[in-house]
Amino acid sequence: MSEDRFQRIFDKWPDQDPLLPYDDFLVGGSSDQYCPGYGVQSLASQLMGVQDCNDLKKSSVESKADFEIRDDRDDFIREKVKLKDSAACSDLFFQVKLQVFREFDWTKIQSTQLKGIPLREADLVLTEDDHYLLEYLSGSLSDYFAIAHIALLQAYRNMGITVARFWAKDECALCCAHDGMFYDVDYLIGLFSSGDALTHRYCECAWTPVIQREYYNGPLVGHLEVSEARRGDIILQDVPVELVEDIWSAIGLHSRVDAESFKGEDFPCKTLKFVNMRDYALNDSDLTNSSGVVLIQEKDRLVVHNSYVGCNGPVEYIQEFMKKLSSTKVELDEVADEERFLVNGRFAVKRKGKFWDIETGECLV
16 A cells, blocks of 8 residues: 555544444454454554544654663773874784783794794784784774783784683773673674774773683694693693683692692692593593593692583682682681581581581591
């Protein structure tokens, strides 16, 4: 039906003639066969406020909202740090990529593949795609943190890393909502390059690489682990290169200064061995079923799965182990009046459903 014909029919309707049940169907309600009784208004009529044809004509006029929808994400910006010009943009981009490459020794790995050809380290950092991207970004984006994020994610992509994890650095509600979540690297690069943001502009939060070692087949194969790292009496073996500092922090050794005051009883294992748990169960362990197993304590050695299960990885496995350690001992005071039990020849008291050694505070059962 043409628009003119529809308008002529519409204008012929009487202004005050009440709607019949079958007319109700035209405004989203139902015909008389669906109504509980004749003359009863449908829910649609009640919601729309349409009582007669006059109301119907009024409803055809475009309504104007008495409020304005506003993007309030900028309200969460702590500080607007802007780059002065394209040179500053290029320099920041280069420095961030160089730092990431050095963490993985990527420029050294590249040089070994060039079979003796001498190149400056700087020539191994920026790719042809980077130059095109910088040309675009320098004229459209001045957000310091967005440029830094793009450079870091570009470095991940160059090394075949396709997933990154978001870490909130402050109590910003938007950032905390994304804390610990995984995102596709290509998606993030496109998002930041367009001037948009995952949370808000000028976001200072961090992105870390997520490497699923069971499936990774990029150029870092054979270079994903540090064979040995030491602090104090603790040794990490075959530790994921991107997680070394995070694992030290999970144990409680944030620095070498901490290692000097670190007590042996604080951590019962002298060695942490990182493995593919499935392969370890098949070849080097008495474990018959590795399904769901991410950590095994073998006397003074802790064997840890080196990849992710869901959103949890080696750092989370060790953090949970440390929580369990802290819950296996309690400070027992004033136990003289409590009922005593004997567990494996050791005196204990019962608290919160568990039996605790009176002398050491250790959980026995």
